[in-house]
Amino acid sequence: MRGLVVGFGEKLVLDGLDLDVRRGEILGFVGGSGTGKSVLTRTILGLIPKRAGKIEVFGSDLDKVSRIEFDALERRIGVMFQGGALFSALTVKQNVQVPMREHLNLSRRLADDLAMLKIELVGLSPDAADKFPSELSGGMIKRAALARSLALDPELLFLDEPTSGLDPIGAAEFDDLITTLQKTLGLTVFMVTHDLDSLYSVCDRIAALADKRVIETGPIETMLASEHPWLRAYFHGKRARQLSASTMRKTAQGDRP
């Protein structure tokens, strides 16, 4: 993204935003509430129009692709929206099959087999397949939403606050799942998160949004060393102190945080 400008009415949410997401990395995207993290994700996905700037996905300028080319790019991208956004009237299996129905012309049997593979991939038991979202725990909903985002074997995965609402153990398990999937499937992951644990344990790099643009990018050490007031408050505030101290110890001992 280069020089991205997005706004609603008189109000600009993003103004001159530059950001690179590198192939094969997990990029954590942080910023205060209401700063425009979801707006950026939705703009990249073509759901919100931009006023200026350029977005390239897989080397294609989104302003220059035809509708058919855009659809082909879209098939290479998986999205897990905040809260899962599962269809409540559909079972887990049917939810996972929604993108398949939209983009592929599969026999029912093949669609069933593929959906079951995705369901197992995210650590859900096969009997979750015929359950409705209302019958699932928060952690299971997240996994079902992740299974749906993987339905078309994407190369690039957008995760919007994947661990929000999970208890610390559930969140750590979900972090491990994302890391494992990223490695085994060779995914590039763009992850909006407020979760400091995820930033420390999962992300290769972090990008921080403030003042309508990306103010800092780099590994966790860059964030910890930044003098920007929001980053100082975020990474050195009360909640961050314990984590930060333990990471410093691990880094000093040569372990990856």
Ligand SMILES: Nc1ncnc2c1ncn2[C@@H]1O[C@H](COP(=O)(O)OP(=O)(O)OP(=O)(O)O)[C@@H](O)[C@H]1O
């Ligand atoms: N469709 C819309 N119409 C008008 N304003 C919008 C629209 N969508 C988002 N906004 C505004 O854009 C700003 C950024 O919203 P966004 O949801 O991207 O924040 P966020 O960084 O994802 O916040 P959070 O961390 O709380 O989820 C907010 O002020 C929001 O009110």
